[in-house]
Amino acid sequence: MASIYDFTAKSLAGEDVPLKRFEGQVLLIVNTASACGFTPQYKGLEALQKTFASRGFSVLGFPCNQFGRQEPGDAAQIQQFCATNYAVSFPLFDKIDVNGGNAHPLYQYLRSEKSGLLGSSIKWNFTKFLVDRSGKVVARHAPTTTPEALTKEIEALL
Template sequence: MNIYDYEVATIDGQHKSLEEYQGKVLLIVNTASKCGFTPQYKGLEALYQQYKNQGLEILGFPCNQFGHQEPGNETEIQAFCSSTYDVSFPLFSKIEVNGNHAHPLYQYLKDEQSGILGSKKIKWNFTKFLVDRAGKVVKRYAPTNTPESIKKDIEQLL
């Protein structure tokens, strides 16, 4: 299996194969609208605007597993992200990233890049995974790593 073998649901319910992103650099992020890290949407959108024409795609996956900080439905999430942070990068349907019901994509991401001390568990909202153009998961970032702090890593892959 590789990153391109997974299918996800867009925030408006359409099924999408990640194969559509082949040849792109991906930054995959579990997001939430009512989190202390929510302002990172601004930095993520800035990265997207700066590098999308060079092949960067940011994929946002809302998740309500951490402090119930993503309580809304997909319509509410999309409206919030658009009106508050002008998010234009792709958002997907709300998923789980840990536990028995974790989305297969996140099971794969965690297997490819473990967290601190080898833990595979996602610790909180805005954990980020960087994927190169060949589909290899090259790095995992903690929620405290701001989008601006990972800019150089993205530039190296572009």
């Protein structure tokens, strides 16, 4: 049976990162975009990272350009934007597709584990998947759910 630890993703720097590296941590996996109405959620995601990292928590950001072409930049531009505007310290990965035939295998898995209200497809940027320390996908949250609203849920898993 697959788990999130069976997947590898490329970092923005181009390094292959086995997700096994995050084994034993609580994770919030989010598809992100730099030019979206939800982009200010980077601030809340970074606040969660700073608050809970020392307790074994990490946000994993996956830029995606599938929704309104709201992530048009290359890896260097995405990194610069996130560092300059939100001082992002959590891991950011290379731009991926989250839906369709070219969807990253991790997102195929996440979607199969937790469907959304209207089916398994990701509906927009900043959809959030919460993963417990054993690698189980325990929740899926819509883009409208703010990072701050997940505090109690994250604390319960830590």
